[in-house]
Amino acid sequence: MRKSEVALDHKDLALSVAREAGELIKNYVGGQFQVEEKSSVFDLVTEVDRESELLIRKRINEYNPAHKIIGEEGVDQEDISILLESDDYIWVIDPIDGTTNFVHGLPGYSVSIALVHKKEVILGVVYDPSLDEMFSAEKGKGAFLNGESIHISNIHLLEHSVLSTGFPSDIEGARANVIKGIDEIAPVCSNLRSFGSAALHLAYVATGRLEGFWEYNLNAWDIAAGYLLVKEAGGKVSDLSGSPYHLTTRNILATNGQVHEQLLGRL
Numbered sequence: 001m002r003k004s005e006v007a008l009d010h011k012d013l014a015l016s017v018a019r020e021a022g023e024l025i026k027n028y029v030g031g032q033f034q035v036e037e038k039s040s041v042f043d044l045v046t047e048v049d050r051e052s053e054l055l056i057r058k059r060i061n062e063y064n065p066a067h068k069i070i071g072e073e074g075v076d077q078e079d080i081s082i083l084l085e086s087d088d089y090i091w092v093i094d095p096i097d098g099t100t101n102f103v104h105g106l107p108g109y110s111v112s113i114a115l116v117h118k119k120e121v122i123l124g125v126v127y128d129p130s131l132d133e134m135f136s137a138e139k140g141k142g143a144f145l146n147g148e149s150i151h152i153s154n155i156h157l158l159e160h161s162v163l164s165t166g167f168p169s170d171i172e173g174a175r176a177n178v179i180k181g182i183d184e185i186a187p188v189c190s191n192l193r194s195f196g197s198a199a200l201h202l203a204y205v206a207t208g209r210l211e212g213f214w215e216y217n218l219n220a221w222d223i224a225a226g227y228l229l230v231k232e233a234g235g236k237v238s239d240l241s242g243s244p245y246h247l248t249t250r251n252i253l254a255t256n257g258q259v260h261e262q263l264l265g266r267l
Contacts, residue, residue: 124225202226
């Protein structure tokens with residue numbers, strides 16, 4: 001099988017399973033489900049997160065049982081080491097990015113699926129079940145929303161920029177840093193938003209709805225798919241010191257590229 005055919009199969013799988021997981025999630029909206037705390041009262045997980053991840057894992061295993069899978073609800077340190085050291089195909093999945101929104105009956109949650117090969121993200125899919133918006137990107141092939149090509153915005157001044165951030169569960173550390181960043185950015189940008197899903201924030205930068213997004217203490221499953229969306233849409237992604245994105249990046253800045261240095265200087 002040629003490489004192009006393999007890549008197409010991977011993309012079809014990711015699109016299909018993201019939509020299937022999204023339908024599963026939507027079936028619970030407005031209904032009863034179990035909610036638990038993970039690291040703190042601000043860090044939630046539901047039985048729906050776990051069901052969504054099990055579904056995605058099952059479909060990937062049916063497709064190719066040799067492929068490794070790293071998911072938010074089943075991750076351990078050994079998985080992270082594999083992600084950083086292995087040249088194999090590794091799927092990196094977040095079954096519900098934006099669980100707090102989902103629990104509160106708010107839109108702004110998503111299914112995020114990325115494929116890593118030789119330590120590089122080669123495929124990213126982010127699906128918003130509430131709006132039926134499917135964002136996708138393949139390395140070197142561009143970024144798309146529901147099959148239509150998308151691109152970053154061409155705004156080049158912070159005063160014209162709509163930016164976004166999130167509020168991490170680590171109150172004393174990451175969230176405190178976000179609040180400091182807001183104090184720096186809010187007076188000089190057009191406006192700020194927080195939709196509650198890092199994957200959607202990245203997708204919105206890719207499609208030009210936002211000029212930039214920053215957040216602290218994220219994980220590979222929060223970022224990987226959205227990173228490729230931004231990159232393939234013509235944007236720029238780095239850590240908050242300006243170093244290029246890597247699978248270990250946790251403090252992230254993603255922009256249309258034109259306001260990147262301006263934001264780095266303030267963050």
